[in-house]
Amino acid sequence: MAKNPVSQPYSEEIARFLEGTANFSDIVFGFMEESSESTVGNLCDCKEDDNEDVEENKAFWEAQEKLLQATIGRISSFESKLRQAVKYSLEEIKLAGSKCSCRTPVAGGCRTCMRKEISVRLQNVGYNCVICKSKWKSSSEIPAGNHTYLEVVEKSKKGDVIRVVIELNFRAEFEMARASEEYNRLVNRLPEVFVGKTERLKAVIKIMCAAAKKCMKEKKMHIAPWRKHKYMQAKWLGGYQRPTAETTPLIMMPVVSYAYADRQPKPKAAASMLTFDLMENFGGLHCGATAAVEVL
Structure with a gap:
C-alpha cells in the first residue's frame, strides 16, 4: 500500500527526532x-x-x-368595480344566511351553492358571469384533474375581450403543510377571494410556484406534482381542444336565474367566445391543447 504523504514541517520533526535533537512530544x-x-x-x-x-x-x-x-x-377600474360587486354579494349572502340546496346539504352552505349564488347576483347587476369547470388530462409531469371557479367576460372600449377570474378560496390553493416561514409569509399576502384578469393571475401563479419550488429545495424535499407550475396554470388558465369535424363543439351554458332568463342570449350550437381557445386571438393568451373547459 502507498503511504500517506507527510507534510514538510512534520517530516523535519521526524528527522530531528531520529538525529536525537527533538523528542516525541515535539x-x-x-x-x-x-x-x-x-x-x-x-x-x-x-x-x-x-x-x-x-x-x-x-x-x-x-x-x-x-x-x-x-x-x-396593480388593478384596473373594471377589476376594482367587479371586486366591489363580489364583496357586496358575499356580504348580502352572509346577512341572508347561506343555504345549501345540494342533495346532501352542508351546514352553513357549501362552496358550490356559494358560487351559484354569486354568479346569479353578478348577472343581476349586469355582469356576464358564468361558472367554469376546467379539466385536464394526465401527463408525464402532472396528474389529471379538474377545478371549478367563476369567470366574468367583458369587452373593452377598444373591442378587446377582458377575462376576469373569481376564485373564492384562492389563498388555500397555495397553502402547504410543511412550508417555510418565508413561503407562508407570501401566502398570507394573497387575498382570500381573488378577482383579477388572467394576465395578473398568471403572474401570481408564476411567483408562488417559484416560491414553492424554492421552499421544497431548501427543505430537501421533492415538490408534489399538484404544486407544479403547469398544474396550477391548468386550474384557471387551461384551454379546451378546438372543435373539428371529428369532435363535438362544446357549448357554454351560463347559469341563469329564472327571473332574468328573458334577458339572457340563447346559446348557439358553436363554440362560445368564452372558450379559452378563442382568448388566444383576442388577448394573446396561450392555451393548452389537451385541457377542456365546461361552463355549468
Missing part, C-alpha cells in the same frame, strides 16, 4: 497544531459558503415578496 504537538490550522481553514471556507447561501436565500424571498405585492397592487 512531533505529536507539532502535527496537532498543523492539523488544527488546516481544520480551522476548512471551517472558515464552509462558513463563508453558508453565509453566501443565507444571503442568496434572503434576497430571493425579499424579491418574491416585492414582486407579489406589486402584481396584486
Whole structure:
C-alpha cells in the first residue's frame, strides 16, 4: 500500500527526532497544531459558503415578496368595480344566511351553492358571469384533474375581450403543510377571494410556484406534482381542444336565474367566445391543447 504523504514541517520533526535533537512530544504537538490550522481553514471556507447561501436565500424571498405585492397592487377600474360587486354579494349572502340546496346539504352552505349564488347576483347587476369547470388530462409531469371557479367576460372600449377570474378560496390553493416561514409569509399576502384578469393571475401563479419550488429545495424535499407550475396554470388558465369535424363543439351554458332568463342570449350550437381557445386571438393568451373547459 502507498503511504500517506507527510507534510514538510512534520517530516523535519521526524528527522530531528531520529538525529536525537527533538523528542516525541515535539512531533505529536507539532502535527496537532498543523492539523488544527488546516481544520480551522476548512471551517472558515464552509462558513463563508453558508453565509453566501443565507444571503442568496434572503434576497430571493425579499424579491418574491416585492414582486407579489406589486402584481396584486396593480388593478384596473373594471377589476376594482367587479371586486366591489363580489364583496357586496358575499356580504348580502352572509346577512341572508347561506343555504345549501345540494342533495346532501352542508351546514352553513357549501362552496358550490356559494358560487351559484354569486354568479346569479353578478348577472343581476349586469355582469356576464358564468361558472367554469376546467379539466385536464394526465401527463408525464402532472396528474389529471379538474377545478371549478367563476369567470366574468367583458369587452373593452377598444373591442378587446377582458377575462376576469373569481376564485373564492384562492389563498388555500397555495397553502402547504410543511412550508417555510418565508413561503407562508407570501401566502398570507394573497387575498382570500381573488378577482383579477388572467394576465395578473398568471403572474401570481408564476411567483408562488417559484416560491414553492424554492421552499421544497431548501427543505430537501421533492415538490408534489399538484404544486407544479403547469398544474396550477391548468386550474384557471387551461384551454379546451378546438372543435373539428371529428369532435363535438362544446357549448357554454351560463347559469341563469329564472327571473332574468328573458334577458339572457340563447346559446348557439358553436363554440362560445368564452372558450379559452378563442382568448388566444383576442388577448394573446396561450392555451393548452389537451385541457377542456365546461361552463355549468
